[in-house]
Amino acid sequence: MRIIVVGAAGKAGRAVTQLMGERGHDIITVGRTTGDVQYDISDEAQLARMWQHVGQVDAVVSAAGDVTYAPIDELTSDDFNAAWSQKVLAQINLVRTGLDHVSPRGSFTLISGVPSRDPVISATAAATVNGAVEAFVRAAAIEIAPRRINVVSPSVFTESLDDFGDFFPGFAPVDVADVARGFQKAIEGASTGEVITLP
Numbered sequence: 001m002r003i004i005v006v007g008a009a010g011k012a013g014r015a016v017t018q019l020m021g022e023r024g025h026d027i028i029t030v031g032r033t034t035g036d037v038q039y040d041i042s043d044e045a046q047l048a049r050m051w052q053h054v055g056q057v058d059a060v061v062s063a064a065g066d067v068t069y070a071p072i073d074e075l076t077s078d079d080f081n082a083a084w085s086q087k088v089l090a091q092i093n094l095v096r097t098g099l100d101h102v103s104p105r106g107s108f109t110l111i112s113g114v115p116s117r118d119p120v121i122s123a124t125a126a127a128t129v130n131g132a133v134e135a136f137v138r139a140a141a142i143e144i145a146p147r148r149i150n151v152v153s154p155s156v157f158t159e160s161l162d163d164f165g166d167f168f169p170g171f172a173p174v175d176v177a178d179v180a181r182g183f184q185k186a187i188e189g190a191s192t193g194e195v196i197t198l199p
C-alpha cells in the first residue's frame with residue numbers, strides 16, 4: 001500500500017512508520033518541519049498543496065496534534081482554540097480534503113487519547129478534543145464507505161512517562177510499538193468507525 005503518515009517524526013509516528021515500512025508498504029512522511037514533504041495540516045492552503053504533491057494513496061495516517069495540559073482555571077480560550085485547530089480541525093480537514101485522494105477501499109486512521117474516556121487533572125482540553133475526534137470518526141464512517149476511518153486512542157506512552165507520567169497516576173502506559181500495531185489493525189484490517197483503545 002501507499003501510505004501517507006502525518007507526524008511521522010513524532011513518538012507515535014516514528015513507530016507507525018517503522019512498522020508499516022517493515023510490512024513492505026511504501027510510506028510518505030509528513031511534518032511541518034520534518035519528513036519527506038513538509039506541510040502544516042492545520043493550514044488549509046498547505047493541506048491542498050500537500051494533496052497536489054502526494055496524489056493518490058491507499059491509507060492516510062495522522063499521528064499529530066498538540067494539546068496543552070494545565071489546570072482548568074489556567075487554560076485560556078486560546079489554549080482550547082489551539083487544541084481544537086491542531087487536534088480536531090486539522091485531522092477533520094485531512095480527511096475531508098483527502099476523500100478524493102484515497103483509493104476506493106482505502107482508509108484513514110486518526111489519533112485521539114485516553115483522557116476522553118478516563119479524565120485526569122489538567123486534561124480538560126485533551127479530553128474535549130479527543131472526544132470530538134472520536135465522534136467525528138464514528139459519524140464519518142457511515143458516510144464515506146467503502147472507504148474506512150478509525151481512530152487510535154492510546155493511554156500515555158511509555159516513552160512519554162518522563163513528560164506526562166505524573167498526569168496519569170496508576171494508568172497502564174502503552175509502548176509506542178503497541179500503538180503502531182493499533183494503526184496496523186486499522187490500516188490492514190477491515191474495521192471502520194472504531195475507536196481502538198490501547199492498551
Ligand SMILES: NC(=O)c1ccc[n+]([C@@H]2O[C@H](COP(=O)([O-])OP(=O)(O)OC[C@H]3O[C@@H](n4cnc5c(N)ncnc54)[C@H](OP(=O)(O)O)[C@@H]3O)[C@@H](O)[C@H]2O)c1
Nearest residue numbers: 007009010011012031032033034040041064065113157160
Ligand atoms: N505522548 C503520549 O503519551 C500520548 C498519549 C496518547 C495520545 N497522544 C497523542 O498522540 C499524538 C502524537 O503524540 P506524540 O507524543 O507522538 O507527539 P510528538 O512526538 O510531539 O510528534 C508529533 C508529530 O506531529 C508533527 N505535527 C504536529 N503538528 C502538525 C501539523 N499541524 N502538521 C503536520 N505535522 C504536524 C510533528 O512534526 P513537526 O514538528 O515537523 O510538525 C511531529 O512529528 C498527539 O495527538 C498526542 O495528543 C500522545
